[in-house]
Amino acid sequence: MSSVKIENLDWVTYKSLTESGQCRIILPVGAIEQHGPHMSLNPDVLIPSHIGEKVAERSHNMLVAPAISYGYKSQVKSGGGNFFPGTTCVSGASLENYVFDVLQAYVNHGNREFILINGHFENSMHLCEAADRLVNKCKGEGISIKIYLLSYWDFISEETIEKVFPDGFTGWAVEHGGVLETSIMLKLHPELVDMSKAVDVEPATFPPYDVFPPDPSWVAPSGTLSSPLNSTPEKGEMILEECISGIVSHLN
Template sequence: MAGTGDGDLAGAAWPDVAAAPLVLVPLGSTEQHGPHLPLSTDTVIARAVAERVADVLRAQAGGQVLVAPAIAYGASGEHAGFPGTISIGHEALHAVIVETARSLAAWAGRVVLVNGHGGNVATLDAAAGRLRREGHDAAWTGCGIPGGDAHAGFAETSVMLYLAPGLVRPFGAVTGETRPLDVIMPELVARGVRAVSPSGVLGDPAGASGERGREIVDAVVASAVLRIGGARVDERGRLLDPGTPSPKARA
């Protein structure tokens, strides 16, 4: 754990767990991230964001905030053309999320999934919505980078240079598909990432730096802290940004 070191659920014994803690569950993937980033990139980022969010929330409000072991497999079918990718698909991921949160509900106060992979979003919406209809205090938030490129480009490469520089391979000669995502999305959906970008990169890692990665992580953490602290959730289980109208207000 970064910071205080007292929120790692995997390293705790059962008497260490207080009554009704907030539990953050990192959700990532095991999928290709170009020739320069590890298959664990989304999981590394989700875990790091969850750890830093837990430290901030613990310092702000007190009480126990735990970070559960990361769920390292997601819905990554679009990356199936690359060796190393492991995708469990939407149906299996839905079951994992639902059963994880149901189990946590026996002793946790709130459960928040911290998602690091865009391909998991549809499943999270369905699973978190179901959990809330069942009466569980479960929700999710993402690690999205506003304005960032789509996959294994400048943003993710910078973040990994900050979080795990030893896992980043040379990327000076790496090329990616730099057309806007909305332009290439039909082909991505129909044929997968490899048909659009042989390197697996959607974006351009050129110029990435650990310093920029630190700035990105700080911004993502600050945003997640505000959403989790605000505890306002829509019908899909998504935590809302401050100032966003509530679902009732929109209806």
């Protein structure tokens, strides 16, 4: 296979690889969202896209679809909130319908098995809804499909967390723009990270509820929910390898 990326294939090659349902299609789904002043807006797209490509390269009969870049609205307690300039989000209904339509198009091509790799926490339930709707629609039409939905961070073990955070892990809820994402980006795209702009902040603390409209004072002015200062490309490489190998072992 010359490329695992669908957009790099001509249509004749793509047809020959997929028309009998022999390929599994990976669809990365991310978001355009601020990740602090030290990092670009697109880690939630770049990270699952890279992981998808590496999973496909290590597997048989997998292709990676172009990523869906716009995700569900950033929430204060997981992404800093939807009020930061650059954070560009869509409604849950829009994301659900868009993912549904894209997957339906791939079903029409003959594909029958899909892997959604999520890179943005807030997307999760809307991806569940899109997958459930499509499976039921296809079942009613006599078509059997299977959709796996995963978030890459669920493949990071406690042992790796201890290595990445030797002084203690403050929890997934405040990792937005912190050490995990920054380390991965330092490994994948160091040109999109400027650690001289990184802001040292204490891990965010929140009340046990949400409020609408969101309150910007709940979030540090940097937009990050924890400090990225201890990020390194070596940590990023370790995290990525565990995620990629874990996904491959579960799906092959």
